Amino acid sequence: MADISAGLLVVLLLILGAEFVNGWTDAPNAIATVVSTRVLSPPAAIIMATALNTIGAMSGTAVAYTIGNQVVQNDAVNLSAVGAAMVALILWSMLAWRFGLPTSESHALVSGLAGAGLAVAGPDVLLWEGWRKVLIGLLFSTFLGFGGGYVVLSVIFRTFRDAGRTKAVATFGKLQVLSAAFMAFSHGSNDGQKFIGVFTMALVLAGVLPGFHVSWWIILTCSIVMGVGTSVGGWRIIKTMGMHMVRLEPHQGFAAETGAAASIQLASFLGVPVSTTHTISTSIMGVGAARRLSAVRLKVVREIVSAWILTFPVCATLAWLVAFFWERIS
Numbered sequence: 001m002a003d004i005s006a007g008l009l010v011v012l013l014l015i016l017g018a019e020f021v022n023g024w025t026d027a028p029n030a031i032a033t034v035v036s037t038r039v040l041s042p043p044a045a046i047i048m049a050t051a052l053n054t055i056g057a058m059s060g061t062a063v064a065y066t067i068g069n070q071v072v073q074n075d076a077v078n079l080s081a082v083g084a085a086m087v088a089l090i091l092w093s094m095l096a097w098r099f100g101l102p103t104s105e106s107h108a109l110v111s112g113l114a115g116a117g118l119a120v121a122g123p124d125v126l127l128w129e130g131w132r133k134v135l136i137g138l139l140f141s142t143f144l145g146f147g148g149g150y151v152v153l154s155v156i157f158r159t160f161r162d163a164g165r166t167k168a169v170a171t172f173g174k175l176q177v178l179s180a181a182f183m184a185f186s187h188g189s190n191d192g193q194k195f196i197g198v199f200t201m202a203l204v205l206a207g208v209l210p211g212f213h214v215s216w217w218i219i220l221t222c223s224i225v226m227g228v229g230t231s232v233g234g235w236r237i238i239k240t241m242g243m244h245m246v247r248l249e250p251h252q253g254f255a256a257e258t259g260a261a262a263s264i265q266l267a268s269f270l271g272v273p274v275s276t277t278h279t280i281s282t283s284i285m286g287v288g289a290a291r292r293l294s295a296v297r298l299k300v301v302r303e304i305v306s307a308w309i310l311t312f313p314v315c316a317t318l319a320w321l322v323a324f325f326w327e328r329i330s
Contacts, residue, residue, distance in 0.1 A: 007206075008079060008202065008206040008208070011082055011083040011086070011202050012202060014090070015202060016199075016221070017086065018086040018089045018090055018093075018109075019195040019225045020225050020228065021093045021094060021105070022093075022105045022191065022226055022229065023225065023226035023229025023231075023232075024230065024232060025093045025096065025097045031045040031184065033176070033180070033248055033252075033253035033256050034176055034177065034180035036253070037249060037250045037252075037253040039173050039177060039180070040180065045180065046227070046230055048181060048184060049180075049184040049187075049230060050227030051184075052181055052184035053184055053185075053188035053223055053226060054188060054220065054224070054227070055185060056185040056186060056187060056188020056189035056190075057188040057192035057193055057196060057219050057222070058216075059188070060268065061193065062269070062271030063193040063194060063197065063271055063272070064193040064194070064196045064197030064214050065197065065271065066197070066271045066272070067109065067113075067130075067194045067198060067201075067273060068197035068200050068201040068204075068212055069197075069212055070129045070133070071113050071130040071134070072113050072117040072121075072125045072127060073124075073127060074201060074204065074205065074212075076117070076120075076125045077113075077121055077125060078120060078205060079202060079205055080116075081113070081116035081119070081120045081319075082113070082198060082201065082202050083326065084115075084119070084319045084320075084322035085115070085198075085315075085323075087319070088108070088116070088315045088319035089109055089112050089315060091318060092311065092315050092318065093108060103277060103307055103308075103311060104275035104276075104311055105191065105194070105275075106137070106191065106273050106274060106276070106278075107275055107278075107311045107315070108311050109194055109195075110130075111312040111313075111319070112319040113198075113319070114316055114319075115315065115317060115318070115319035115320040116319040116320065116323035118316075118320055119320045119323035119324045119327070120327055133271065133272045133273060134273060136270075136272050137267060137275070138275075138278075140263055140266070140272060140274050141267075141274045141275050141278035141279040142282055144259075144263035144266070144279075145259065145260050145263050145280070145281070145283040146282040146286040146289075147286060148258070148259025148263050148283055148286065149282070149283035149284060149286030149290070150287070150289055151286075152254075152255040152256075152259045152287075153251070153287045156172075156251050156255055157290070160251070171251075172251040172253075172254045175250075176250045176254045176257065179253070179258045179261065180253075180257055182258065182261040183260060183261040183264075183280070185261070186261040186262075186264035186268065186276075187264065187276045189264070189265065190264050190267060190268045190274055190276065195222050196214055196218055196219055197214070199221075199222060200212055248287070255283075255287050256283045256286075256287045257280070257283075259283040260276075260283035264276065277308075
């Protein structure tokens with residue numbers, strides 16, 4: 001086994017920094033609705049999210065394999081490219097967090113890897129297999145997320161239309177704990193695996209690992225770092241997602257979480273990387289639309305969609321610039 005060099009150590013720290021930012025800006029999406037509906041307090045929700053994110057990340061490695069092996073050619077890139085992608089992700093995510101905007105670390109990660117890969121190896125570095133899954137993930141998160149939230153809430157309306165408000169709130173207050181747990185598990189099974197995949201990829205590039213194999217200590221390390229990030233900076237995102245975009249009650253939070261989590265679980269099973277931010281956002285929009293379209297605050301939606309659209313070109317360009325200059329000074 002090769003020794004851990006100073007360069008590898010820097011890149012691994014950058015990956016953990018990006019995972020921390022993922023917890024800071026992305027993982028709160030998994031618990032935004034259960035906090036905003038006051039079913040769970042922020043500390044209780046964070047503890048639950050951290051535990052179930054970890055379990056979810058341990059549930060498989062299909063997404064980690066996609067990110068670590070199928071986005072760019074591993075034998076054509078180097079540690080500089082991986083480090084540059086992490087720098088771009090951290091800068092962009094922190095800027096968006098400053099304004100309370102939920103960014104997609106999934107989109108930032110793949111676009112950062114692409115931009116850095118282009119800088120060090122040219123266009124042939126991109127692999128269609130992984131990018132095909134990324135495009136499928138965009139469809140999953142947009143249409144399945146929206147449709148899932150809309151359908152689940154519509155079923156709830158039909159099933160509980162004769163129940164009194166007090167009974168419905170009490171019932172879904174309990175059920176939403178389960179849907180939030182499902183959402184946190186799903187986040188770990190997809191988003192949690194992405195940085196685990198990059199961490200493993202860096203160890204393979206440095207020759208520390210002989211092949212792509214995700215070890216338990218990598219899963220545990222990345223999951224804990226993500227949980228710490230959630231506890232430090234998640235409140236801004238929780239307010240945007242769970243309070244500013246649509247005012248949610250427990251039955252609506254349950255519908256949004258269940259619709260989003262089911263979509264993410266299907267994607268994880270297929271090894272398709274999806275954006276938790278994108279999926280829960282569109283699911284909340286679907287819940288709002290099931291009530292009435294005017295319930296969705298379009299100004300907030302436009303801000304969130306603008307952040308999504310900008311993520312790909314901004315992160316790719318930042319990563320390209322960092323990798324370009326890193327290569328020339330190292």
